[in-house]
Amino acid sequence: REQLEDADLLSEANTDLGDVETLMLDAQGRLTHIVVDLEGPGDLEVVVPVGDLSSVDRNGEKDPTTQLTLAQLQALPAWAPDNATQAGAATPQAPAPAQ
Numbered sequence: 279r280e281q282l283e284d285a286d287l288l289s290e291a292n293t294d295l296g297d298v299e300t301l302m303l304d305a306q307g308r309l310t311h312i313v314v315d316l317e318g319p320g321d322l323e324v325v326v327p328v329g330d331l332s333s334v335d336r337n338g339e340k341d342p343t344t345q346l347t348l349a350q351l352q353a354l355p356a357w358a359p360d361n362a363t364q365a366g367a368a369t370p371q372a373p374a375p376a377q
Contacts, residue, residue, distance in 0.1 A: 281340050287314050287326070288334060288343045295348055299323055300357070312342065313357045323357040 279301060287295045300313035302325070309328055316322045331342045344351070 282312065282342065285339070285341045287312075287331075288336075288341050289347070290343055290345055292334075295344070295351060298342065314351065316348065316351055318348065322352060324351055324354040325357050326351065326354060 282298050282301055285298045287298060289295055294317060296314040296316040298312050299315050301309055302311040302313065304310050311325045311327050312331070313323050314326050316324060326344070326346075330344050330346055332344075333340045334343045
């Protein structure tokens with residue numbers, strides 16, 4: 279959890295696409311989506327499926343990366359806590375502490 283929250287979402291070209299704001303878990307506590315505050319004009323937070331993510335180690339910190347472009351990310355469902363289910367994601371919950 280600590281590694282992901284407030285991490286940068288990077289493109290495969292190492293461009294900063296936005297910041298991870300919230301983690302979303304299913305009923306079994308598995309990470310299904312992350313909410314990303316995208317870079318650029320406006321304040322757009324989108325729900326990104328974890329299947330569209332991988333990770334990269336930058337100076338000892340692991341940041342999520344994606345093959346999605348900024349335009350593709352902007353087309354994802356917008357995040358709003360009251361419409362999380364409509365976006366195809368579970369309600370955000372704090373994950374269990376890592377063992």
